[in-house]
Amino acid sequence: MNIEVIKEFVMQNWLVIVVALIILFFVLNVVKTVLKWAIAIIIIAALLIYSGISIDQIKQTVTDVQSSTMDTLKKEATSMMLKEASKATYTKGQDGAFTITSPNVDIKGRTNSDKVDVTLRGISLGEWKVDNETIRTFVKQAQENGTAPAS
CATH class of the missing domain: 3.30.457 (Copper Amine Oxidase; Chain A, domain 1)
Known part of the structure; x- marks a missing residue:
């Protein structure tokens, strides 16, 4: 993931991110069940998908971190x-x-x-x-x- 791409996305979509964070904050503070975590995950996933970060990129990042950790160990x-x-x-x-x-x-x-x-x-x-x-x-x-x- 390129940091410049993330910066550009945040600058162009700051309003969407702020609205998503407000909704996320509201859901986490008001809803008191397992449903709140499901809604929170959906909101975060929607932001990631909207930002253009693919599941493959997330999997690759997790794999890289795991490989690096095992090499260090x-x-x-x-x-x-x-x-x-x-x-x-x-x-x-x-x-x-x-x-x-x-x-x-x-x-x-x-x-x-x-x-x-x-x-x-x-x-x-x-x-x-x-x-x-x-x-x-x-x-x-x-x-x-x-x-x-x-x-």
């Missing part, structure tokens, strides 16, 4: 693995499953699998391939730290 998890490798504990299950736990990062996987599940501070970051050097180093260091008893 993955970088943070990688950084935490490097910092916390010496504090990691390795727990091996009887069925070939293992869990590596450190203060902020948890990894779960299977012994002969090329993928592991990574969790950063309780937020799942999905499956990662073990071909990542940081993950291999983290796993190796956790194994060297000692194996915790299986629970």
Whole structure:
């Protein structure tokens, strides 16, 4: 979305926006049911559609934000693995499953699998391939730290 397009739209349609905001304010203060949120969503959607912003643009923006957030979380998890490798504990299950736990990062996987599940501070970051050097180093260091008893 171009900021100039938004500025131009606001300058050309300021009266429509003000009327919509007044109606929205009235609806939110007077109507006391779930209906008020439905009306509010309809008013906001109408303004967005009227402004020329398409649903595809909104979806693309949400996708971009989501992708950027996941990239940031993955970088943070990688950084935490490097910092916390010496504090990691390795727990091996009887069925070939293992869990590596450190203060902020948890990894779960299977012994002969090329993928592991990574969790950063309780937020799942999905499956990662073990071909990542940081993950291999983290796993190796956790194994060297000692194996915790299986629970």
